[in-house]
Amino acid sequence: MTNQNGTQAVDRAARLLSEVVHSxxxxxxxxxxxxxxxxxxxTSRLLLALERNGLVRRDDHGxxxxxxxxxxxxxxxxxxxxxxxxxQPFLERLGKATGETINLGVASNAMVEQIAQVDSTYFIGxxxxxxxxxxxxxxxxxxxxxxxxxxxxxxDKLDRRTDKTITSESALRAELAGxxxxxxxxxxxxxxPGLIAVAAPVRGFDxxxxxxxxxxxPASRMTRDRVSAAAGxxxxxxxxxxxxxxxxxRATRQNRKAGAA
Amino acid sequence: MTNQNGTQAVDRAARLLSEVVHSxxxxxxxxxxxxxxxxxxxTSRLLLALERNGLVRRDDHGxxxxxxxxxxxxxxxxxxxxxxxxxQPFLERLGKATGETINLGVASNAMVEQIAQVDSTYFIGxxxxxxxxxxxxxxxxxxxxxxxxxxxxxxDKLDRRTDKTITSESALRAELAGxxxxxxxxxxxxxxPGLIAVAAPVRGFDxxxxxxxxxxxPASRMTRDRVSAAAGxxxxxxxxxxxxxxxxxRATRQNRKAGAA
DNA sequence: GAACTGGGTCCCATAAAGTGGAACCCGCAT
DNA sequence: ATGCGGGTTCCACTTTATGGGACCCAGTTC
Numbered sequence: 105m106t107n108q109n110g111t112q113a114v115d116r117a118a119r120l121l122s123e124v125v126h127s128x129x130x131x132x133x134x135x136x137x138x139x140x141x142x143x144x145x146x147t148s149r150l151l152l153a154l155e156r157n158g159l160v161r162r163d164d165h166g167x168x169x170x171x172x173x174x175x176x177x178x179x180x181x182x183x184x185x186x187x188x189x190x191x192q193p194f195l196e197r198l199g200k201a202t203g204e205t206i207n208l209g210v211a212s213n214a215m216v217e218q219i220a221q222v223d224s225t226y227f228i229g230x231x232x233x234x235x236x237x238x239x240x241x242x243x244x245x246x247x248x249x250x251x252x253x254x255x256x257x258x259x260d261k262l263d264r265r266t267d268k269t270i271t272s273e274s275a276l277r278a279e280l281a282g283x284x285x286x287x288x289x290x291x292x293x294x295x296x297p298g299l300i301a302v303a304a305p306v307r308g309f310d311x312x313x314x315x316x317x318x319x320x321x322p323a324s325r326m327t328r329d330r331v332s333a334a335a336g337x338x339x340x341x342x343x344x345x346x347x348x349x350x351x352x353x354r355a356t357r358q359n360r361k362a363g364a365a
Numbered sequence: 366m367t368n369q370n371g372t373q374a375v376d377r378a379a380r381l382l383s384e385v386v387h388s389x390x391x392x393x394x395x396x397x398x399x400x401x402x403x404x405x406x407x408t409s410r411l412l413l414a415l416e417r418n419g420l421v422r423r424d425d426h427g428x429x430x431x432x433x434x435x436x437x438x439x440x441x442x443x444x445x446x447x448x449x450x451x452x453q454p455f456l457e458r459l460g461k462a463t464g465e466t467i468n469l470g471v472a473s474n475a476m477v478e479q480i481a482q483v484d485s486t487y488f489i490g491x492x493x494x495x496x497x498x499x500x501x502x503x504x505x506x507x508x509x510x511x512x513x514x515x516x517x518x519x520x521d522k523l524d525r526r527t528d529k530t531i532t533s534e535s536a537l538r539a540e541l542a543g544x545x546x547x548x549x550x551x552x553x554x555x556x557x558p559g560l561i562a563v564a565a566p567v568r569g570f571d572x573x574x575x576x577x578x579x580x581x582x583p584a585s586r587m588t589r590d591r592v593s594a595a596a597g598x599x600x601x602x603x604x605x606x607x608x609x610x611x612x613x614x615r616a617t618r619q620n621r622k623a624g625a626a
Numbered sequence: 627g628a629a630c631t632g633g634g635t636c637c638c639a640t641a642a643a644g645t646g647g648a649a650c651c652c653g654c655a656t
Numbered sequence: 657a658t659g660c661g662g663g664t665t666c667c668a669c670t671t672t673a674t675g676g677g678a679c680c681c682a683g684t685t686c
Binding site for chain 1 (some may be wrong): 372388413414417419420434436437438439440557611
Binding site (some may be wrong): 406 | 661662663664665666670671673674
């Protein structure tokens with residue numbers, strides 16, 4: 105465990121900082137000391153240094169909160185710019201797991217804008233879709249955004265892209281209910297013949313869906329059972345990303361076996 | 366210059382981090398090394414440590430950007446919560462300089478909500494207004510928010526609070542134009558007899574006015590010339606706060622940053 | 627109000643961790 | 657193939673971080 109890099113103090117300070125920033129509510133001095141396993145004196149010195157530098161501040165009860173530097177960054181609109189970067193590792197993991205093309209999309213005036221991508225490891229299936237917008241009603245990303253209220257359909261008629269495209273409002277409504285029930289969306293040659301994709305919601309700190317994560321593959325590779333496997337992996341990564349964005353799942357869903365206090 | 370605290374490494378790392386976060390566009394390695402005056406090797410080691418801990422990341426050109434921890438914080442909605450904290454030092458400086466009551470206000474459904482305050486050093490003038498909402502058209506804070514489009518008047522008639530209150534829409538429009546021209550707003554016994562206040566705009570990173578900063582005093586103390594002195598100090602602190610929120614005054618040649626590539 | 631308690635900072639001898647100059651590596655331009 | 661600037665790694669040197677304990681302060685308890 106000894107750090108051969110020669111940055112013990114900085115690493116420790118960063119760990120403290122991480123505790124402070126990622127914790128749901130303000131950390132106390134002793135809490136931090138315990139969480140990081142650092143000696144009281146060391147904890148004190150490091151926290152003092154962090155405070156001096158605007159990285160943490162203390163509330164009126166002496167508990168620690170993220171400091172001026174974080175707030176300043178947030179106000180500069182760094183959030184949007186950073187989403188892609190934060191998401192990248194999740195996309196990559198998902199890409200590695202499935203071997204298929206991964207996309208992250210957000211709602212942008214009644215379309216889905218793809219803001220990040222990891223390419224398929226296969227030859228077939230690999231164009232770059234970043235910056236491209238696709239319709240809401242026939243893409244997996246779009247269905248997720250619609251299903252969870254992150255996007256609204258324009259009043260126009262639903263565009264028919266293939267003979268499988270859902271073009272009736274009521275059918276779409278039913279489909280979206282299904283998405284919410286399953287927790288993921290599927291588009292099966294509804295956007296383009298031969299293209300199948302699944303997508304799962306990414307939530308922000310308040311539970312609102314802010315983006316969607318998808319796995320796209322040619323129908324030839326995406327068999328029935330692989331769809332559900334991909335969907336599972338997709339949901340897992342999406343919820344990991346949600347966690348980084350501050351979303352804390354409630355325990356009311358499928359109970360996990362290991363109950364983290 | 367030796368640090369008496371025993372936190373050299375952390376302080377240096379924090380300085381690097383500060384450069385990265387507060388800089389308008391991505392810093393290069395050499396830029397950081399130069400800006401902080403640290404040896405190349407030290408800079409490298411510290412940046413590596415920061416990167417390892419998610420405090421900075423590198424873009425595709427190897428330049429440094431704020432890392433996952435900052436983005437994560439921003440997505441949790443830490444911004445609003447932190448505004449008060451970030452503003453506090455500015456309010457305090459202004460309070461010390463003027464000796465009067467200082468307030469920070471934001472627009473909140475057609476009123477001004479005071480979200481932070483520093484009390485007058487005098488006995489007279491000192492109630493706590495935090496949480497209190499005041500009308501837009503007859504408070505200095507409100508005039509600023511109106512003048513710069515951070516708030517809109519409700520369709521109702523303008524409430525008459527004193528005999529000096531501006532109650533005609535056209536007179537108010539003229540007043541707001543004056544506010545924009547001077548850069549600060551004045552309310553002279555328009556909200557309450559004997560109460561004079563000046564206020565200046567606080568801008569976010571994109572130049573939009575997000576809040577207003579005011580100095581309030583009894584008319585007995587706030588003579589003509591003291592009004593302009595207070596206004597000057599108020600504008601100075603407001604623009605300091607704006608700077609922390611990422612607002613950069615134009616008027617200097619600023620080359621717009623092109624996207625990557 | 628004296629004695630206790632628990633959170634937090636300060637002190638100081640010790641040695642571990644950080645430092646920076648120089649060597650080195652890599653990609654790029656020439 | 658040669659040079660160059662940005663960046664990382666090495667390593668001997670010593671400055672700087674470490675943590676145990678003293679200490680301090682503000683609440684509680686008796």
